Amino acid sequence: MRDFDFLKPATLAEAIAMRSSLGEEACLFAGGTALLLGMRQRLVNPKTVIALGGLADLRAIAFDSQHGLRVGALARHTDLARSPELRTHTPMLAHMAARMANPQVRNQGTLGGNLCYADPATDPPTALMALRASVVLAGPDGERTLAIEDFLVDYYATALGASEILKEIRVPPPAPGSRGIYVRHLRTAAEHRPVANLALVVERKGAVCTRARLVVGAATAVPCIAAKAGEYLTGKTVTLEVAAEAGRRLAQEITPISDLRGDGAFRRAIVGVIAKRAVAEAFGLDWKGAQA
Amino acid sequence: MSKHVINVTVNGEAHAVEVPAKRLLADFLRDDLLLTGTKRGCETGTCGACSVLIDGEVVKSCLNLAVQADGRSVTTVEGLGQGTNLHPLQTSFMEQGGLQCGYCTPGFLMAAHDLLSRNPSPSEEEIREGLSGNLCRCTGYQGIVDSVKNAAEKMHGR
Structure with missing residues (x-):
């Protein structure tokens, strides 16, 4: 060094x-x-x-029903995982934070640091994009707010300005009855960086999907919204076959990266499968008991 | 390169030491304080052999600068027991085959300590998850999992 x-x-x-x-x-x-x-x-x-370790103000986590969730950029992954606000209002985010990386990294790494580093092989950006999160950037001339999809630009690149600091992450209040699911795929249990991941937020009336937002990450340079799969699901009565078709459509609409950890075809295949399973789970369907 | 006097409590003892900004916490503990129980393993944040507690929470000391520990309390494996009076985790690792070569053991002990401080009676799955930041190339992990389970029973009289 x-x-x-x-x-x-x-x-x-x-x-x-x-x-x-x-x-x-x-x-x-x-x-x-x-x-x-x-x-x-x-x-x-x-x-x-x-x-930035001395900026204690940037570590707070708060929720109110009008503005939703506000997470200080220096909140650690452990803080997110244990936060009563997250566990109550956005359990998908708490679940994600409790499983990413490993205990030592979760005790030290921060949500803001994770987002600004913009490593594609990680978990929070995918979950946050599915939850329609935004980031607050503070600079010498004041603050601006960007949607997370505008903040994450490319492989290790963000829209953070040269004199700006990421201050806060905001997540709007969840729609009544909505459900979020986050799935990560690791090549081996000992590997802590996902080769592909998927976050899903659905709203439903019984077995009918009224709104769906699916986001793929780690398999792509930055997380991407699978809009076609979301449109396909909207208005459908969700069965295992519908879940499988959503997975197939999602796999076709992403542009996967190829690297030492997995080539593009492998990542495409994996995201199709994890999407199918996540959709099935969101609608209480047993994909494990069904034929693949 | 800036130098900084850090005030850090290590295993209950207060230290004020001048360090260069780039001194890693692992190197500070081993080379400045001569506490060589903390091991340098991969030095890339993968193996967990350098795990220590900062303010009671386990972190990897190869991923921390010594200046980040300023004003905080660090516990290393030397701080777990007192002389020959070993911590229950240490006796359980001895009794249950929790180590072979022993290089990874200090790191596993610190990760297990963090786990049991938050979850006194963990399930096997919770133990494996709690130790997922540490690698052992000898035991195949079963002995380590058994050791932590055994220590939890001893410590909480199950």
């Missing part, structure tokens, strides 16, 4: 001022679980590290 100066701002305003004056020589540091690896491999070589 190359040498660097370490700054620890006490307030968000101070952190923004440091980032504005130091420019690209400086690097924001939240939990550090991913960034330290990059720095030690000399993939990231900041002259200055601006450590």
Whole structure:
């Protein structure tokens, strides 16, 4: 690891001022679980590290029925997993946070750090996109809010400006009766980075799907909304065959990445299967007992 | 490169030590404080051999800078027992075949300690999940799972 100066701002305003004056020589540091690896491999070589660990205000998690969920960018994955607000109002997000990576990383890594690093082989962006989340970015001239699909630009690239800091993640209140499901696929139980994942939020009247939002991640450079599969499901009485057809359509509409961990065809096949199972589960159907 | 005096409590003892910004917590513990119970394994956040507790929660000390521990309390494997008076987790690992070569053991003990502090009577699945950030290349894990289960029973009189 190359040498660097370490700054620890006490307030968000101070952190923004440091980032504005130091420019690209400086690097924001939240939990550090991913960034330290990059720095030690000399993939990231900041002259200055601006450590955000002292900004206690950015760790809060709150919910109200009008605005929904507000998660401070420095809330750790453990904080999300244990939050009564998440477990009550967006259990899918709490469930996701409780299973991502491993206990040590969850105790240190933050939601904001995860989003800003924009590693595709991770869990939170997919779940947040299905929940229609947005991010609040604070800069020298004030704040702006972006939908998460506008924030995540590409492989390790976001829309975060050179003098901005991600302050908060917002999730609108869930529609009454909606249900969220998050599924991740690991190549082996010992691997902590998903090769493909899928998040689904459905609204239903009995067995009829009235609204569906399916998002695929890890299999693609940034998570993508599978709009065609969602349209297909809307208005349908969901059976195992309908779930399987939604999976087939979803698999065809994504542009999968190929890398050492899995080629595109493999990822396409996997997301089709996990989508089928997630849709079936959302409608209380037993895919395990049925023929594949 | 900036240097910083950090105030950190390690195994109950307060230290004020000057470190360069890039000193890893694992290196600080081993090379500055000579607490070599914490192992450097993969040094890429994969194996968990360097696991320690910060404010009671398990983290990987190869993924932490020493400056991040400023003002906090660190517990290493040396802080689990007192001399020959071992922690129940340590005696259970000895009795239940929880180790062979022993290199991964300090990390497993710290992860198990975090797990049992939050969940005093974990199921086998919960134990495996709680230890999923640690690798062992000798035991095949069953002995480790048995050890943690055994320690939980001892500690909570099940």
